[in-house]
Amino acid sequence: MTSNAFIAFQKNEETRCIVEAIVDDNPAAVVVDQPAMVKVDVPGRLVIKRATVEEKMGRDFDLQELQLHLITISGHLDESDDEFTLSWEA
Amino acid sequence: MDMKVSKKLGLKERYTMMTRDLAWDTTFQPMDKVFPQVGYEGIKIHDWNAWEDPFRLTMDAYWKYQAEKERKLYAILDAFNQNNGHLSVTDARYINVLKLFLGSTPPLELMAARGFSMVARQMVGAGPRVACMMQSVDEYRHFQTQIHSISNYNRFYNGLDEFAHQQSRMWYLSDGKSFFDDAITAGPFEFMVAIGFAFEYVLTNILFVPFISGAAYNGDMAAMTVGFSAQSDEARHMTLGLECIKFMLEQDPDNLPIVQRWIDKWTWRGTRKLASVGMMMDYMLPKRIMSFKEAWEIYFEQNGTALFTDLARYGVKVPKCFDQTIEEKEHITHQSWIGFYMKPDATPFHTWMPQPEELDWLSEKYPNTFDTYYRPVYEHWIAQEKAGKRFNNKTQPMNCQVCVSTIKFNEPGDPMEMCFRETVYKGEKFHFCSDHCREIFEDEPEKYVQTFISSHAALQGKCEPEGTDVNAHDYRPGARMHAYWRMDKRASGDFNGSEDQKNFAKWRAQATQN
Numbered sequence: 001m002t003s004n005a006f007i008a009f010q011k012n013e014e015t016r017c018i019v020e021a022i023v024d025d026n027p028a029a030v031v032v033d034q035p036a037m038v039k040v041d042v043p044g045r046l047v048i049k050r051a052t053v054e055e056k057m058g059r060d061f062d063l064q065e066l067q068l069h070l071i072t073i074s075g076h077l078d079e080s081d082d083e084f085t086l087s088w089e090a
Numbered sequence: 091m092d093m094k095v096s097k098k099l100g101l102k103e104r105y106t107m108m109t110r111d112l113a114w115d116t117t118f119q120p121m122d123k124v125f126p127q128v129g130y131e132g133i134k135i136h137d138w139n140a141w142e143d144p145f146r147l148t149m150d151a152y153w154k155y156q157a158e159k160e161r162k163l164y165a166i167l168d169a170f171n172q173n174n175g176h177l178s179v180t181d182a183r184y185i186n187v188l189k190l191f192l193g194s195t196p197p198l199e200l201m202a203a204r205g206f207s208m209v210a211r212q213m214v215g216a217g218p219r220v221a222c223m224m225q226s227v228d229e230y231r232h233f234q235t236q237i238h239s240i241s242n243y244n245r246f247y248n249g250l251d252e253f254a255h256q257q258s259r260m261w262y263l264s265d266g267k268s269f270f271d272d273a274i275t276a277g278p279f280e281f282m283v284a285i286g287f288a289f290e291y292v293l294t295n296i297l298f299v300p301f302i303s304g305a306a307y308n309g310d311m312a313a314m315t316v317g318f319s320a321q322s323d324e325a326r327h328m329t330l331g332l333e334c335i336k337f338m339l340e341q342d343p344d345n346l347p348i349v350q351r352w353i354d355k356w357t358w359r360g361t362r363k364l365a366s367v368g369m370m371m372d373y374m375l376p377k378r379i380m381s382f383k384e385a386w387e388i389y390f391e392q393n394g395t396a397l398f399t400d401l402a403r404y405g406v407k408v409p410k411c412f413d414q415t416i417e418e419k420e421h422i423t424h425q426s427w428i429g430f431y432m433k434p435d436a437t438p439f440h441t442w443m444p445q446p447e448e449l450d451w452l453s454e455k456y457p458n459t460f461d462t463y464y465r466p467v468y469e470h471w472i473a474q475e476k477a478g479k480r481f482n483n484k485t486q487p488m489n490c491q492v493c494v495s496t497i498k499f500n501e502p503g504d505p506m507e508m509c510f511r512e513t514v515y516k517g518e519k520f521h522f523c524s525d526h527c528r529e530i531f532e533d534e535p536e537k538y539v540q541t542f543i544s545s546h547a548a549l550q551g552k553c554e555p556e557g558t559d560v561n562a563h564d565y566r567p568g569a570r571m572h573a574y575w576r577m578d579k580r581a582s583g584d585f586n587g588s589e590d591q592k593n594f595a596k597w598r599a600q601a602t603q604n
Contacts, residue, residue, distance in 0.1 A: 003396030008299065010318050035379050036306035036314060037299070064101075064147070067155045068162070070325045071318060072299050074393050076336075076400070077144040077329050081101045089400045 005046040005075030005086040008039040015069045017056035018048065025049050037071055045087040046075065105146035110139065113216035127212040131277035133349075134342035138215030141337050145221075145326050152224050156231070159319050163235060166315040171242045177601050179309040180376040182594035183585055185247050187305075187374035188313060189439035190366070191297075192240040193253040194263050196233050201270035202289075203229035205281055212278040218337075221330045228323040232316075239316040246597075247590050249438035249581025259553065260575055261487055261545045262366070262430070262437065264494040268541060269363055273356075275537070279338060280352050286331020288356035291397070294324045295389040296382075297367050304371060304379045332397070339404035346405050351533070357409035358526040361418075362493040368419075369426040372452065373444065381455035386419045411526050414502055420456055421500055424464040429498045431471070432483040438577055440585035443472045463505050480584055486545040486568060490523035492530045492538055496545075497523045515539060548574075 007022075009015035015038060022040050023029050025047055032039040040046065053061045063084045075086030099107070116124050128135065147155075169175075179185065206226035213219050244250040257263050273284035302317030335353075338345045368382030398408045431441040444452065449468060452460045471481050487496040501507040511522040515535045522528040531538045544553050548568040551560040555573035559565065572579070580589045 003399055004392065005396075006393075010322075034300075035303045036318070037303050064151055064155065067147075067322060067326075068158055070322045072295055072321060073325045073328065074396060076332070079101065079144060079146055088396050089403060 002043040003088040004041040004043055005073075005088055006039055006041045007046060007048075007073050007086060008037055008071040009069045010071060011036055011038050012069065014057070014065075018053055018066070018069070020056050021052035022046065022048055025052050039071075045085065047086075048084040050082050101146050105143070105148055108148040108150070109143075109220045110216045113219075121214065125212060125214045127278050128214055131279050131348065133277075133279045133338055133345050135214070135338075136341055138217075140340065141215045141217040141333070143217050143221045144329055144333060147221075147224065147326070149220065149224075156227075159322060160231070160235075163315050163319045164238075167238065167242075167312055170311040170315075174601060175309075175311055176243055176246055177594070177598050182591050183374065183440070183442060184308050184310065184376050185243060185590060185594070186439040186441075186585065187370050188240070188243055188310070189247075189249050189581070190370060190374070191301075191313070192236050192243075193250060193256070193438065194266050195297075196236045196240075197254060197257040198266050198270055199229050199233035199236065201267075201274060202285055203227075203233060205270070205274045205285060208274070209278045209281055218330075218334065221326075221333075225323075225327055225330060228320075228327070232320045232323070235316050235319065239312045242312065246593070248578050248588075252438065252576045252578070255576050256438070258542075259544050260438075261489065261496065264489065264542075264544060265363055265366075268492075268494040269359055272359070272537075279334070279348075282331060282334040283349065283352040284356045284359070286327060286334055287353070288360035290324055290327040290331050292357060292360035292390060292394070293364055293367070294321065294327075295393070296364060296371075296385050298324060299389065300380045300385040301367060301371050301375075304375045304377070307379055308375055308377045335401070335406075336404075339401070339406065343405075350406060353406065354410045354526075355530050355533075357415075358411040358524075358530070359493055361411060361415045362490075362495050362523070362527075365422040365426045365495065365499075368423040369430070372423040372455075373427040373448075378451060382423045383419045383455060386415075391416065414524075414526070417502060418499065420459040421463070421505060424452075424456070424460065425498050425500065428464070428467060429487075429496055432481055433487070434480070434482055434583045435484065436571075436582070438575075438581040440581070440583065440588050440590065442585040443468055443475060459505065475584075475586075486548060488521060489543045489545055490527050491520040491541055491543070492522060492527035494541060494543055495523055497521065499523055 009018065019031060019038055019040060023031065026042045028043050029046070030041045032041065048063065048066070050061055050063050063079060063081070066084060073086055075088050078085045078087075115121055122129065176185075203226050206222045206229060210219050210222035210226060213222060240250050257267055269284075269289070273281050276284065298317045298321035302314055302321065305317060306314040335349060338349050368386070371378070371380065371382045371385065394412070398406065427441070430437060431443070434441060449465060453465065474481055489496055497508065497510055499509050501509040509524055511525060511528045513520055513522070513528055513532060518539070520531060520539070522531065547553050548571060551565070551567045553568070553571065553574050554560060555570055558570060585591055
């Protein structure tokens with residue numbers, strides 16, 4: 001069974017856009033709503049694309065802004081200017 | 091005039107220039123003399139440049155984002171305090187979970203800050219040194235923000251003001267203290283596994299995620315903002331711990347058995363420390379959102395399995411204690427609450443018997459164990475309390491020589507039997523809560539014979555308030571523990587009938603009437 005990579009954010013207006021972007025870019029994403037927070041599970045590999053987040057927010061977005069809302073992550077992280085990726089080797 | 095616009099550097103280039111390119115090798119003294127600690131534990135590193143912090147956070151970006159986090163946090167804290175927010179929590183029992191959480195955690199954050207500033211000095215590579223320095227500053231921030239969060243509650247409720255004094259002296263605070271004492275007195279790589287892996291990956295994922303999510307739905311915006319703000323740093327910390335483990339395993343195959351032993355040891359120590367966090371979720375949040383068992387399954391079993399499946403490519407095995415922790419997830423929170431309830435005079439927070447609907451919630455969440463083993467205990471105690479005989483165990487607890495938890499957990503495979511182990515070292519007998527703790531002791535006995543256990547030391551006359559004459563003819567060891575602890579009597583005892591309970595009811599009535 002493929003392990004889930006996941007990310008959790010505080011629930012707010014910015015993360016609503018980020019979660020929408022994740023759902024668009026990761027067809028297997030499962031969004032788990034919890035009190036005050038939201039967690040997104042994706043089997044194997046979860047990617048957040050800057051361009052998609054910018055489209056949802058209607059403004060420029062630096063992926064390092066994720067730091068402000070992050071609660072927890074699972075998976076090996078790779079971060080560039082355009083993509084923030086969490087993945088597990090099966 | 092033509093302006094030539096130079097392209098902004100990419101994240102990877104920026105990170106390289108702002109960390110590794112700013113570092114240098116020493117020439118007046120050889121590097122191994124300047125950084126001796128990295129060699130003591132037997133870990134072999136051939137190329138420090140192979141380490142790369144995956145977050146690629148440079149110092150300038152770090153300050154920018156941390157400042158923004160602080161502004162958000164204090165805006166919420168101010169609003170909460172200005173709004174009399176403490177009266178909007180679900181009920182006054184909730185305050186006691188803060189006394190336990192915020193009374194035990196800040197000193198541990200401070201220890202983590204010290205530990206990471208030491209490791210930042212001891213590591214050779216620029217990448218880990220910068221990441222450790224950031225983590226040290228983070229931990230100091232958590233220490234401060236948690237105390238700021240307590241201070242508002244401290245104006246209204248009893249038992250919050252002596253946490254710093256009690257940290258080294260109070261029986262139930264010793265498990266956390268010993269965890270950090272053990273880590274900080276190890277070498278830099280073991281410290282990274284202890285805190286970066288076990289504490290961040292196993293523990294804070296439960297404490298700062300489902301527990302804080304629960305605090306939010308109990309109306310405590312102050313704990314919520316402090317907890318989530320801290321946890322936003324923890325994602326970076328977990329990544330650092332994981333990176334360190336991968337780095338050691340990739341550098342030399344000889345590192346594997348050392349790393350495996352640390353993973354086994356610290357996963358177990360983290361699990362033991364979690365019993366009281368789980369208890370906070372199952373018993374102390376009046377509005378529950380998730381049981382400890384459910385949280386454990388998501389954040390440790392599934393998430394831990396993902397990690398260990400991944401690390402299997404380096405030869406790492408699932409920690410030895412894994413199966414035992416799965417069995418124990420059905421028991422430890424109940425055993426912990428029973429342990430605290432039975433000692434009403436020995437904690438600066440209140441305990442109580444669960445209400446009928448709370449017993450039903452526990453039955454539903456723990457169908458395999460609660461009705462069989464724990465409900466009958468509570469029903470007996472509820473009847474005793476009604477008869478005016480609230481249970482009160484006045485003896486000193488016995489603590490494990492390694493994890494310093496009170497010895498109270500069950501024998502694996504037999505919930506009706508208490509697990510107890512002992513070993514003899516240099517003619518002296520030592521006691522343990524489990525096989526895992528005994529094994530940790532036997533690996534490094536000279537370290538663990540030094541563990542300070544206040545409930546044992548008290549019987550030797552070593553825990554007395556100043557001015558006590560231990561040679562007086564009427565001296566009784568441990569008779570003045572309350573003074574030694576600086577215990578506020580108003581803060582102890584059962585919740586029912588407490589001053590906090592009365593004040594909260596009175597103030598809430600004042601807040602809704604004229």
